[in-house]
Amino acid sequence: MGLATMKEIAELAGVSVATVSYVLSGKKKVSPAKRERVLNAVELTNYKLNTIAKSLRTSKTEIIGVLVEDICGLPVPEIVDGINQMLSDSGYQVLLNNLQLLNKLYNQYEQLSQYISTINRGIQLLEDARVDGIIYIAMHDRRIDGIHQPVNIPLVFAYANSDDPASLSVSYDNHFSSYDITQHLIQLNHKRIALIAGHTNSSATKLRLSGFRAAMNEAGLHVPQEYIRWGDWEFHSGLEQTNMLLSLKIPPTAIVAMNDVMAAGCYAAAYKRKLSIPEDLSVVGFDNQPVASFLYPNLTTVALPNKKIGLTAAKHLLWRLEGREKIPANTTLPCTVIVRDSTAPPK
Amino acid sequence: MGLATMKEIAELAGVSVATVSYVLSGKKKVSPAKRERVLNAVELTNYKLNTIAKSLRTSKTEIIGVLVEDICGLPVPEIVDGINQMLSDSGYQVLLNNLQLLNKLYNQYEQLSQYISTINRGIQLLEDARVDGIIYIAMHDRRIDGIHQPVNIPLVFAYANSDDPASLSVSYDNHFSSYDITQHLIQLNHKRIALIAGHTNSSATKLRLSGFRAAMNEAGLHVPQEYIRWGDWEFHSGLEQTNMLLSLKIPPTAIVAMNDVMAAGCYAAAYKRKLSIPEDLSVVGFDNQPVASFLYPNLTTVALPNKKIGLTAAKHLLWRLEGREKIPANTTLPCTVIVRDSTAPPK
DNA sequence: TCAATATAACTAATCGATTCACTATTTACA
């Protein structure tokens, strides 16, 4: 024996099902007397609206599908948090689909077609569940061409780059955050600033590189070719490339690492050579991962607006569902430089 | 104009809706001829079963609600990952509800009733969505008495302690993992081993303390009272308590920190005093957070079976849904000691 | 060959809401 139904409430209150529905939805005026009786019956039986039946009738589920490349990717939980907050405030729920791509297709651009079809399968699954809208969270800002646009279900991309003006995407500003943190070092009077980059073909790498170059150019500072080192986002590349830099005839006085993990590698290299941070070497990172505040001295870095990306993506999706016309197609949110203890003027 | 319906497929294939349903579900035998015609029609119209209508009829949604205290809590994404993997393999989807408790009720045991009612609201929301089952993920192993058991919807607890034999819970073994990592130090021939504990009233703290004591007792090693330091799980308490320990007349040669973050604090304190890890001081942590492999030298720690907790919780829930009788009520999974470079024999 | 049985397919009730079209009642106004 299941829960009470609207029919039972109607009988108990001595009204029609229609009236019960109108009381509960508030879509039509009902006299105070009958309204009272209905609400009493609801109270008495602990009645709960059957959302499934409602969905069937209205063909709206009030559920948003969230497709993530990997829930264990670092920025992802915060983005999901933002999405969840915005949506639940509007009465929507989140159906989560995790593709678990972290150890599978990570950075394997050659397997692009396999990657795209995995995503499309995920979208299909959410479509089958009849979600009202979909948010797709990429871990890195990738191209998303070739992704199947579901019919009648709006799709918003978080953390992905799309050139398609018809689709909505929300990301953050790689170029200017890199510009800003480089500026921070320049203002401290550093002249010899080196860079440890991420994967060559990542678009984050390209934009962070251009931001770095822009700041250096603007300050009239030369960047010797050997000051640009190529890493792979991982700890060991940070360590190795810092070793290279510190072995140069004229070593840099500051290093910009393109993420906090490689910056942790810088710390290890400096520690081995008995160099003090920031006295002998200033180091900055990117991403403001937890590790940044557990390194000693605490790492100066760039905080990404992850939660805000989630909030914004959800907001734009809700706007689209409401049929709003003017929605910015490609939103780029600013980042914040977090100054901690790993930077100081050069000796 | 929406998607095709079963009725349309039936007309197109020249059969009844019932036959279409039987072909698609495979619940009754259908002659090859008609089956073929149905499948062709499905192909042609790109028909997709309406799961909402199915749910209304069968009163099963094939959706599991996952209620999390905070998706941004460190072990949470991995647990969700495990749950999602197990469930999607069985054709279930995950409806996520994030309570965002991280900065609200964290460790405020005095606000217990508020905490419980927040959880109950979350459970209510999932009930309203007509989920087939619920998994509740606590961030720390808390008591869960007073949580509303939904009628007819099985509920499994991940990472929580329940004495109620009727409810299922899946957690990990705090006592023995602490015992094991203490043993690791003992085997390296350490005699003077100190402990930096977490919050006094946390049950994780109590169990990890008892495991530590058990190992020390068994080895006949005395633990002076000043070797047991009380922290609060955060970086600074690790730093401060290590300072206390290293200022003692007879300082320890090894420190067990009850989490990796406090262990990072130990590193900072050692670094300040120009002590080398592991030559001058061995340090171990708990939880195997990412920071453990970014500290230099890499931290020896205890890896929690987070993903497995998720997999197991989901498996037990599925068993319950299948009506299986024998399901272990309180499962405690073992942890693994990860030996890295922060431990060595004392000088 | 014919009744008995097995198989294939169909008809229609059902799940629990929403909402259009309609009736009954009240209110407004000339």
Add this chain to the structure above:
DNA sequence: TGTAAATAGTGAATCGATTAGTTATATTGA
């Protein structure tokens, strides 16, 4: 006071599947 307009309430169709109960057809064995 009488008619038009506004308001409150109801009946019943509908959303798109599942499945019990029934009928039509094919198969079997005596």
